[in-house]
Amino acid sequence: MMPDRRIRVLVAKPGLDGHDRGAKIVARALRDAGMEVIYTGLRQTPEQIAVAALQEDVDAIGISILSGAHNTIVPRICQLLHAEGMQDVLVIVGGIIPDEDIPKLKEAGVSAVFQPGASTEMIVEFIRGHVKQTA
Amino acid sequence: MQKALKPGERNPGKGLPGRPEKFTTLSGVPVETLYTEADLKGFAYSRDLGDPGEFPFTRGIHSTMYQGKLWTMRQFSGFGSPGDTNRRLHYLLAQGQTGLSIAFDLPTLMGYDADHSLAEGEVGKCGVAVSSLADMETLLAGLPLEQVTTSMTINSPAAIVWAMYLVAAEKNGADWKKLSGTTQNDILKEYIAQKEYIFPPAPSMRLVVDSIVFSARETPRWNPISISGYHIREAGSTAVQELAFTLRDGIEYVEWVRRAGLAVDDFAPRLSFFFNSHNDLFEEVAKFRAARKIWARVMRERFGARDPRSWRCRFHTQTAGCSLTAQQPYNNMVRTTIQALAGVLGGSQSLHTNSLDEAWALPTEQTATLALRTQQVIAHESGVAGRVDPLAGSYFVEKLTLETERACYKYFEKIDALGGMVAAVEEGFPQREIHEAAYAYQKAVERREKIIVGVNAFASEEERPVDILVIDENVAKHQRQKLMELKKTRDNARVQSTLETLGGAASTDRNLMPYILECVRSYATLGEMCEVLRRVFGTYEEPAFR
Numbered sequence: 001m002m003p004d005r006r007i008r009v010l011v012a013k014p015g016l017d018g019h020d021r022g023a024k025i026v027a028r029a030l031r032d033a034g035m036e037v038i039y040t041g042l043r044q045t046p047e048q049i050a051v052a053a054l055q056e057d058v059d060a061i062g063i064s065i066l067s068g069a070h071n072t073i074v075p076r077i078c079q080l081l082h083a084e085g086m087q088d089v090l091v092i093v094g095g096i097i098p099d100e101d102i103p104k105l106k107e108a109g110v111s112a113v114f115q116p117g118a119s120t121e122m123i124v125e126f127i128r129g130h131v132k133q134t135a
Numbered sequence: 136m137q138k139a140l141k142p143g144e145r146n147p148g149k150g151l152p153g154r155p156e157k158f159t160t161l162s163g164v165p166v167e168t169l170y171t172e173a174d175l176k177g178f179a180y181s182r183d184l185g186d187p188g189e190f191p192f193t194r195g196i197h198s199t200m201y202q203g204k205l206w207t208m209r210q211f212s213g214f215g216s217p218g219d220t221n222r223r224l225h226y227l228l229a230q231g232q233t234g235l236s237i238a239f240d241l242p243t244l245m246g247y248d249a250d251h252s253l254a255e256g257e258v259g260k261c262g263v264a265v266s267s268l269a270d271m272e273t274l275l276a277g278l279p280l281e282q283v284t285t286s287m288t289i290n291s292p293a294a295i296v297w298a299m300y301l302v303a304a305e306k307n308g309a310d311w312k313k314l315s316g317t318t319q320n321d322i323l324k325e326y327i328a329q330k331e332y333i334f335p336p337a338p339s340m341r342l343v344v345d346s347i348v349f350s351a352r353e354t355p356r357w358n359p360i361s362i363s364g365y366h367i368r369e370a371g372s373t374a375v376q377e378l379a380f381t382l383r384d385g386i387e388y389v390e391w392v393r394r395a396g397l398a399v400d401d402f403a404p405r406l407s408f409f410f411n412s413h414n415d416l417f418e419e420v421a422k423f424r425a426a427r428k429i430w431a432r433v434m435r436e437r438f439g440a441r442d443p444r445s446w447r448c449r450f451h452t453q454t455a456g457c458s459l460t461a462q463q464p465y466n467n468m469v470r471t472t473i474q475a476l477a478g479v480l481g482g483s484q485s486l487h488t489n490s491l492d493e494a495w496a497l498p499t500e501q502t503a504t505l506a507l508r509t510q511q512v513i514a515h516e517s518g519v520a521g522r523v524d525p526l527a528g529s530y531f532v533e534k535l536t537l538e539t540e541r542a543c544y545k546y547f548e549k550i551d552a553l554g555g556m557v558a559a560v561e562e563g564f565p566q567r568e569i570h571e572a573a574y575a576y577q578k579a580v581e582r583r584e585k586i587i588v589g590v591n592a593f594a595s596e597e598e599r600p601v602d603i604l605v606i607d608e609n610v611a612k613h614q615r616q617k618l619m620e621l622k623k624t625r626d627n628a629r630v631q632s633t634l635e636t637l638g639g640a641a642s643t644d645r646n647l648m649p650y651i652l653e654c655v656r657s658y659a660t661l662g663e664m665c666e667v668l669r670r671v672f673g674t675y676e677e678p679a680f681r
Contacts, residue, residue: 016241016257018330021371021457024570024680025577039680042330043245045253067241068496068606072256096461098495098603116461116494117590119581 007035007131010058012049013042014077015069022094023064029120030062035127046073050080053089059131060090062123070097071104078109088132094118155584161415162373163575164538170530178533183428187523191431193424193536194524195482196447201520205233206478207485208510209286209451213238213262214497215610217273220263224278226500232507234485235278235316236286238262239296244331246292246665249614258611261497262288266614267660269621271299272306280309285316286361286451286485291333293320294346294648295664298655301354317358317407317451320346323384324363326560326677328370328569333665336557338672342647343388344395349648351402358407360388361451367565368411369457371573374422375539377411379546380556380565382429386547387556389438399438403445412474412481413455419474420526421535423481426450428536429543452478453487459494463589464601467491472509479519480526486510496603563678570680618660625658633657634667641671 011027013020020042027037038056040049053061061081063074074093081089093105094114102113112126158166167174185191188198197203210232213220224235239262242254248266249258258264265271278285289296297318304314322339325332332339343360350359364372364381372380385406392402410426412419430448434440454474459467468491475488488506490498498506514520526532553559560566579585586592633654640650654664 016245016247016253016331017261018325018332019370020330020680021369021573025371025574027680028570028574029577041677041679043253067257068260069241069256096495117587119591120577121581 005133007060007127007133008038008056008058009035009060009062009127010038010040010049010053010056011062011064012040012044012052012077013064014044014046014049014073015065015067016043017065017067017069018042019066020064022066023062026062026064026094026120026123029124030127033124033128035124046076046080049077050084050086053081053086054084058089059133060092060127063091063093063095065093065095065097068096070095071101074105074110075108082109090127090131092123092126094123160374160418160535161413161585162375162418162572163579164373164375164418164535166531166535170534172530174530174534178537183533183537184527190435190443190446192427192447194527196427196449196484198523200482200523201479201514202523205514205520206483207234207284208232208507208514209234209236209284209485209487210503210507211236211238211286211288211453211487212503213240214604215259215263215606216613217263217265217270219259219610221274221276221278223500223503227503227507228278228283230504230507231511234284234286236288236487237274238288240264241331242266243296243661244289244291246295246333246661246669248618248660248662249611250618251662254611258614259606264610264614265296265299266618266662267621268299268302268655268658269617270614271296271303275300275303275307280304280307281313286319287317288319290319290322290325290329290331291339292661292665293318294342294651295655295661297346297359298648298651299661302652302655311354313356314354315356317361318346319363319409320360321363321384321409323387323556323560324366324381326675327367327380327384327565328372329366330677332675334668334672335675336560338641338668339675340391340557341644344391345646345648347388347392347402347405348395348397348646350405351397355405358405361407361409362388363409365409365411365453367569368413368455370569371457371576372569373572374413374415374418375542376546376565376568376572378422378426378429378539379543379550381408381410382426382433382543383547383550383556385430386433386437389434390555393438399434399440400442400445403434403438403440404442404447408448408450410450410452410483411455412452412478414458414470414473416473416477416480417526417532417535419477420481421532421539423450423452423478423483424524424532424536425539425543427482429540449484451485451487452481452483454478454489456489456493459489459491460587460590461494462594464491464494466589467494468505468509471506472513475509475513476517476519479513480524482524492601492603495601496605499602499604502601561678566677621658621660629657630654630659630663634659634663637664638667638671641668
């Protein structure tokens with residue numbers, strides 16, 4: 001059953017890193033695929049990201065992180081989402097994430113990790129297939 | 136069998152099955168099947184090339200190039216604590232590296248100390264953590280600073296980190312007049328591409344101008360800026376955009392420093408550049424050659440520079456990090472070799488070759504050594520270092536150089552019409568152009584119009600065989616501890632007074648370098664100085680991405 005509302009995605013760029021090529025390409029690809037995309041801009045704290053997710057009432061959050069700080073930052077974002085009752089929001093991560101860090105991120109609540117070389121098509125398909133939209 | 140092409144005959148149509156329908160450079164510039172003398176009508180040796188070492192320097196800035204002196208092998212390095220990086224720098228010198236290049240971690244790049252809440256998870260990760268003069272002293276311990284040249288990749292807080300270097304060198308007994316090296320200090324490309332900015336453009340430009348003016352007086356062998364296209368390319372630009380935005384940034388800096396009262400020949404000889412070298416060998420060589428030619432013209436004609444040293448575009452090259460793949464990482468060695476070769480054939484003054492594991496992490500000692508060996512093989516075994524501009528006269532390379540030059544001047548016209556680079560950045564123009572190019576490239580890869588071996592073709596399920604460098608989380612604890620001790624033992628009254636004086640000077644138009652140096656000498660931290668400047672200058676948010 002297709003929901004009436006378009007899928008809403010928050011593309012978030014936490015941490016101090018400014019390399020936003022990937023985040024912007026993903027944001028654009030999701031838009032081209034018909035989703036509504038809100039891009040946080042750079043250097044958002046986990047708290048700011050959780051607040052934006054709540055206010056924008058998003059179905060999914062894509063976190064772009066390339067600096068190696070994912071083990072600290074991503075679990076905190078997940079915790080804050082849970083605390084705000086947003087456990088249904090799909091969380092995906094893209095960036096330079098070594099294989100060995102993936103289990104821990106999944107345990108924290110991340111549904112999928114997209115590593116270097118992932119295509120925008122894979123990301124679009126994953127979101128479409130896994131997002132839980134409230135009517 | 137296909138008929139042989141006659142000179143001047145164009146693309147005969149589709150090739151055999153499996154070949155692309157149309158051929159372009161990596162950046163999407165269409166290329167013909169064959170180039171002949173018909174492509175170079177009106178080409179004039181003395182105007183378009185000139186001998187090596189002669190205006191317009193298309194063929195190189197020195198007459199004998201690498202026969203006279205090899206490029207500097209300068210591997211970018213920095214991770215963990217200042218002690219960790221100090222050991223790596225000593226190791227690299229022992230392996231035959233000829234110049235130093237220091238990478239700082241994100242908190243340092245953004246002007247935060249290791250104990251700031253925003254530094255959490257980032258200390259020592261992407262580079263070395265430096266919060267104070269004490270860290271800089273550890274970082275440089277035992278290095279022969281009057282003999283080696285040191286490059287530091289630092290931008291928004293460049294004036295502060297450079298001041299730390301100068302004071303640490305002075306304490307080591309080195310003479311400022313003999314210090315040689317480079318601070319990247321290129322804030323415009325931060326707004327355009329890498330986005331490690333702190334302050335708004337105007338006060339940021341003032342810090343750059345202050346350091347260039349100070350350097351012209353106090354450190355005659357220092358390059359106070361490295362005007363960088365590297366990050367522009369990494370953000371997804373084309374080769375032409377990389378070249379055009381970088382050289383237009385250079386024009387902007389020259390205009391600002393001249394407005395501060397310096398004559399062009401008093402500082403232009405110390406301006407240096409930094410380019411990316413990607414996979415398309417000929418496109419890159421054409422870009423490097425065009426860079427020298429355009430800059431020489433700009434300096435002589437647009438700015439009236441008289442000193443031939445002002446006309447020379449000296450540049451560092453780094454192989455393209457964005458070309459490295461996480462899949463089949465050993466292929467990256469091959470990519471890096473081709474890119475390094477382009478850098479050498481293009482006449483770079485110094486070169487960094489990436490390590491094969493850098494799509495995953497900072498390099499290990501083993502992969503960093505292999506990257507250095509790649510340069511040594513090119514320098515000593517391939518024979519290319521014995522020839523000056525060996526691709527000159529190739530119909531294709533000359534034509535591509537001319538086309539690159541023309542496309543670059545078109546961008547200059549657009550940016551001039553927008554009111555210069557600062558205005559163009561505030562309007563989001565270069566950012567948009569780069570994003571469009573990056574998106575088009577991504578789409579081309581996904582449609583398999585561009586092949587990336589191991590990613591969208593020839594993929595395999597092989598194990599990732601590389602060991603990755605992992606930064607110990609204890610580095611952050613150690614650095615925080617060190618800061619706590621520093622703040623207990625330094626003369627805090629003196630720190631307060633130097634910081635207040637800096638804040639006062641920041642609200643005037645005085646050169647800030649002497650004030651920053653006083654803060655550094657009192658062991659005020661990077662974060663404390665940046666906080667003072669944030670209060671006076673404010674901070675920058677980029678225009679929203681729609």
